[in-house]
Amino acid sequence: MSRTVYVNGDYVAEQDAKISIFDRGFLFADGVYEVSSVLGGKLVDNAAHLARLDRSLNELNMAAPADHAGITGIQKELIRRNGLTEGVVYLQVTRGAADRDFNFPEVAEPSLVMFTQEKNILEAPTAARGITVITLPDIRWQRRDIKTVGLLPASLAKQTAKERGADDAWMIEDGHITEGTSNNAFIVTDNGDIITRQLSNSILHGITRKAVLKVVAEAGLTLVERAFTPDEAYAAREAFSTSASSFVMPVVKIDDHILGNGVPGPVAQKVRALYVEEALKSAV
DSSP states (O other): OOOOOTTEEEEEEGGGGOOTBHHHHHOOOOOOEEEEEEETEEEESSHHHHHHHHHHHHHHHOOOOSSSHHHHHHHHHHHHHHOOOOOOEEEEEEEOSSSSSSSOOOOOOOOOEEEEEOOOOOOHHHHHHOOOEEEOOSSSSSSTTTTBBBHHHHHHHHHHHHHHOOEEEEEEEEEEEEEEEEEEEEEEOTOOEEEEOOEEEOOOOOOOHHHHHHHHTTTTTTEEEEOOOOOHHHSSSEEEEEOOOTTTEEEEETTEOOTTTSSSHHHHHHHHHHHHHHHHOOOO
16 A cells, blocks of 8 residues: 655655656755654654744745645644554655756745655664664765755765664764764763754754753753764763654764663663653644
8 A cells, every 4th residue: 555645735646746857856955854753643843843944944045835734734634644653754845846057946836745654763673772873074065954855975874884784874074073864963971971062054953852952951961062072972981863763862882882881871761761751742
């Protein structure tokens, strides 16, 4: 049974979905996206995702295809039509279709597509065993705070990690970790401090990151927002990453350095449990 997807006003079977070859997302990666997780058939942190979508659109001077209520209605209808209980809803907005020209078209209707993906988030095997990461140079553009569809550098990094027998990659710029390929990076020091890079144009302003900072503060844990080096990561007692599609993911090995006992540590496990509890409670 095929999924139902949404393409510019229509709900269609995935095999029947069509987009113009002149769509600027296809030709120029001139588009942005969001991924909202789904638990129990309900959306997690969705209002924050849509607020970030607005920011991305504004930074690129791109028109919104619909208001928040309209987008949320489509998301929920896709969840209903596909019987999605746990997984994600992906949405993508592009500047629209126009004859190929580097300059923005004077007239173009923004394009909106959405689809669902089933995914085991709560009981993911990787969350129980932890993941391994390698470090790679960060070759992305300088506006990583905009969630664009220009993901080839991240894809290359993930593929390199896979070929080297790792699960993911953390990227390095100017001697410091920026973030993971599709997630924000955290380490835990020997004294229990949780460290993650401060917000700037150098990293994505993660929605799950923001929610995790909130539950960490409420739990009375110490969090420091600053850049950290690969050597600090190697020496860390624990590490983890955050993203909408994996929540809080323990990291047990970075390059050739095993962290702690090589299994998810107590801080990462606690933060994950706290976030999941809040996500289940606030999903709508």
